[in-house]
Amino acid sequence: MLCSGANLTDVLQYGIDFPMILYLDFSNMTLNTIPIEITKIIKCKKLDLSNNNIHELHTFSELNVWHLEELILSNNSINDLSTLNHDLLFNSKEIKLLNLSSNPITHLGYEEHTLLSSNSLEVLDVSNCQITSLIGPLVLSGLKKLEYLNLSNNPLKFFDGVFSYSLKILNIRNCLINYLGERALSDLKNLEIFDASLNEQLFLKSEIQARSLKTIDVSRCSLRTPNLLGMSELRSAFLNENRIRKLVAYQFINNTKLVHLDLSKNSVEILDPLAFYGMTSLAHLDLSTNMIADVAWETITRTLPSLDTLKMSHNFINSVGPMTSRTLRRLDLHHCWITYVSNDAFARLDRLTELVLADNPLQSLQPGGLSSTNLSALDLSYCRLSHLTAREFLNLPNLTELSLTGNRLVTLRNGTFAKCPKLRLVYMDDNPWRCDCYSVNFAYMAHLVNKTNKNAMTIERMPQCLTPDNVTGMPWQVACRNTLTYGRDNRKNFSMAIGVILILCVSGLTAIFMAVHENIKTRRAMRRRRHLDEYGNPTRGGGLGTGADEYFDEYAAAAESARKLSQLPSYDEAIMLPKPPQQLSGQGRFKRHSCTQTEDAAAMVAAAAAEAVVAAAEAHNRLRQAMSGGRDRGHATAAVGRGGGGSDDWFLSPPPPPPPLPPPGLRVTHL
Known part of the structure; x- marks a missing residue:
């Protein structure tokens, strides 16, 4: 629950279920004491009370914080750790981090009843306080599992004889320490990282014994000589920005496991050819920004069989x-x-x-x-x-x-x-x-x-x-x-540009042509489909299609009639023809004018044939007029409507001429 900067009264009015909270942030709330309302945060794992005005912690005796892992009390008004309820740390089996930084604390305890005690605390941060000394084996004796102690940015002047089996990281950066004795770190049995940088008056008068130490940072101090012989497990050493003036023979003879050595920004003038003898694991050596003039290149490179990077810049070589x-x-x-x-x-x-x-x-x-x-x-x-x-x-x-x-x-x-x-x-x-x-x-x-x-x-x-x-x-x-040197490239680039432009133009024109062509095809298909529906669908009444069929049928019937009428009648047909009235002869008999009768019959046949021809011609003209407006459309439509192949305008050809009439002098003889 994040309540940073809020008013406590307003927060408590919400009816918060404190027993279920895992993270409670009451920072920046100008608290003077611990609110009694939060005494039952039984499941809380992280409690942040930083940036308040808390000056004592006796009220913590009423808190049930058995599962608390992180307690942050930085930037408060705590000036004496004796005001801290020690049962809080000792009884809490899971607390791992205690942050007391930026408090006016002056010491970590001198007597047993004032010392911090915890069986689970791993990180203690008391940086930016007012601690001036850390001396004696009892200071950290109550913190059985402490691994990281941060004392940076304190006015710390004395550090000696501190004992701890569990401490792995010690930070006394930017303090006021000016001297570290030979056994300053010897009782820190498992110390691996030691940061004493930015102690501008610090120098190592003798060899510091720290058998377990793997990384040391004493940069920006006042070291005159790198006394690292007592650190046989050392892997990294940062000795830059000190006052080292010479590196004598066998200076690092015991540091056979050292991998990274930074001696930059010193005042090294003398570099003995055997200064790095025995450093069989050294891979990174930085001697930049010194005053080295003479280097035994062959010897130095031979005595460093694992050397990977060598920095010698800003020297007088x-x-x-x-x-x-x-x-x-x-x-x-x-x-x-x-x-x-x-x-x-x-x-x-x-x-x-x-x-x-x-x-x-x-x-x-x-x-x-x-x-x-x-x-x-x-x-x-x-x-x-x-x-x-x-x-x-x-x-x-x-x-x-x-x-x-x-x-x-x-x-x-x-x-x-x-x-x-x-x-x-x-x-x-x-x-x-x-x-x-x-x-x-x-x-x-x-x-x-x-x-x-x-x-x-x-x-x-x-x-x-x-x-x-x-x-x-x-x-x-x-x-x-404009020369051949760059002109070739310019011409090549110009040619490439022209080629790209041409390709784009051709592609564009092709796309336009294809689009227009597809559009025309689509329009033609739609037009054909429409006219197919108009001309070629016999199931739809009315319309031009039905009229065309009617005209065609009429024309075909007239042509057939004309053909039949132009032929000579058969015997049966001649018998059925009407006969003109007969005249009586003088003997009271009818005269037979066979020739005259035959000519009359032929005239009648010719007249009927002429009428049939005229009717066929009129039907043909009406058919042509009906099809003249859609001649192009009718080609495909008629072919589809008739279901036949061949020429599209087969039905538009003029009608066959009627058979010739018999000559006027021809006589038709009855059989």
């Missing part, structure tokens, strides 16, 4: 001699006064991958002086180099990154880095380059920069021209943009 190591990977020699590097200085560093020689007045390099088969990163920035040739980079087959920033290079010869096939990043900015845009050497340099820095070069790191005067201060690609 003027030369680098041969070294031998099978483990050294990183060597930092930047900002020294190195003017000479021997030919085989790094040749026997089998695993060297990073070499930093920046900010040294080298001026020139010896042929093969940088040879190292595994070297991948080389920093030669601000080394006053005025010329480089291929001989300096003969045996660097794995070099991938090179910095030549801030030198005095005017040009590089063609093929300078021909023996560095893996080179992928070269920094060449801040040099007085001569931009002979049409020269072979400049073309090589430009190609090198473009090839290696394609993805890593920024505007600030682009090489610029110093000469000729008309291009002073211009980046290479600006000064020589």
